[in-house]
Amino acid sequence: MPYRRLTVVVTRRLPEVVEARMAELFDIQTGPEDRPMSREELVAAVKTAEVLVPNLRDEIDQSLLAQAGPQLKLIANYGAGVDHIDVATARQRGILVSNTPDVVTEDTADMSIALILALLRRIPEGLARMQTEGWEGWSPNALQGARVAGKQLGILGMGRIGQALARRANAFGMQVHYHNRRRLREETEADLKARYWDSLDQMVARMDVISVNCPHTPSTFHLLNARRLKLMKPEAVIVNTSRGEVIDENALTRMLRAGEVAGAGLDVFGGRRDANPRLREMSNVVLLPHMGSATREGRIEMGEKVIINIKTFADGHRPPDQVVPGML
Ligand SMILES: NC(=O)C1=CN([C@@H]2O[C@H](COP(=O)(O)OP(=O)(O)OC[C@H]3O[C@@H](n4cnc5c(N)ncnc54)[C@H](O)[C@@H]3O)[C@@H](O)[C@H]2O)C=CC1
Numbered sequence: 001m002p003y004r005r006l007t008v009v010v011t012r013r014l015p016e017v018v019e020a021r022m023a024e025l026f027d028i029q030t031g032p033e034d035r036p037m038s039r040e041e042l043v044a045a046v047k048t049a050e051v052l053v054p055n056l057r058d059e060i061d062q063s064l065l066a067q068a069g070p071q072l073k074l075i076a077n078y079g080a081g082v083d084h085i086d087v088a089t090a091r092q093r094g095i096l097v098s099n100t101p102d103v104v105t106e107d108t109a110d111m112s113i114a115l116i117l118a119l120l121r122r123i124p125e126g127l128a129r130m131q132t133e134g135w136e137g138w139s140p141n142a143l144q145g146a147r148v149a150g151k152q153l154g155i156l157g158m159g160r161i162g163q164a165l166a167r168r169a170n171a172f173g174m175q176v177h178y179h180n181r182r183r184l185r186e187e188t189e190a191d192l193k194a195r196y197w198d199s200l201d202q203m204v205a206r207m208d209v210i211s212v213n214c215p216h217t218p219s220t221f222h223l224l225n226a227r228r229l230k231l232m233k234p235e236a237v238i239v240n241t242s243r244g245e246v247i248d249e250n251a252l253t254r255m256l257r258a259g260e261v262a263g264a265g266l267d268v269f270g271g272r273r274d275a276n277p278r279l280r281e282m283s284n285v286v287l288l289p290h291m292g293s294a295t296r297e298g299r300i301e302m303g304e305k306v307i308i309n310i311k312t313f314a315d316g317h318r319p320p321d322q323v324v325p326g327m328l
């Protein structure tokens, strides 16, 4: 039987090589400009697409899915996190959801470790000083940071990225701890030299660095709320490359201002909006514009994953990276 080309709507421009390969395999539609789709455009997309390729900027919620036509069968997300997609509603409507894990793991773990180094070693302050004042010469008391080796790192969410971070932290001589929905196998723990904490509170209270690496789900929303953040040692810092919603950002901002938390390195912000403006004013805060997985290689591999998920589905099989409710 000849292969029927699926109608695939891609909500945002992807790397050229990915779009070119998609165009060979599918009937693809992308906007002429590189900008997020408006709500009206998204509604039009779910009415015509057999496969929708959204990204984390697109809110694929219940009301959008209610307007989807019966032809929509797969949402092949360009990205690992799927907290912008109502996976349960999609399932009820017989729409499969897939994502792009693994290919974002190493790059995002690099960014977590980069934020840890930046904070502990005060790299942004050094950069800013060079840019504004230039170098005034070496001084024993200038810009003393904290030694990375020997610090206790607590990883919240020991999945793919959490484990890749643990390996990096080992190489830097940090002591690795973790809290996860499920405890890892003994051999994996030994391999990662990681100590498991059943109690998140107890782990938070003892760490020098906390790294957030769990997905945003109903059970992780504000998992690090004001009460838990208050348990942190005042000299401890926190980094987040997962999703902003896992931390109560307003509580964190207040505590950073009050000196109750020593520093924060944030790649992600609640609701995927801009960071609290107060955070921008603080020298002990490092903000990045959600660039944890942003490498040329990674963005192409994410596209390749999307293609494999669609192609496998088109061939009558389940996409290899299918996401089901409750899985994350
Ligand atoms: N900043 C960036 O550019 C990127 C951010 N991400 C974010 O990182 C997240 C994690 O990615 P992966 O490591 O690939 O996911 P993963 O699914 O491999 O690992 C997540 C871990 O969190 C754990 N977890 C889930 N709920 C929990 C809870 N309530 N308490 C404790 N642990 C819990 C899971 O058991 C799992 O071990 C993604 O969901 C995404 O939001 C992913 C890629 C790039």
Ligand SMILES: O=C(O)C(=O)CO
Binding pocket: 056, 078, 079, 080, 081, 082, 104, 293
């Ligand atoms: O994949 C994700 O979830 C991201 O945040 C961007 O790569």
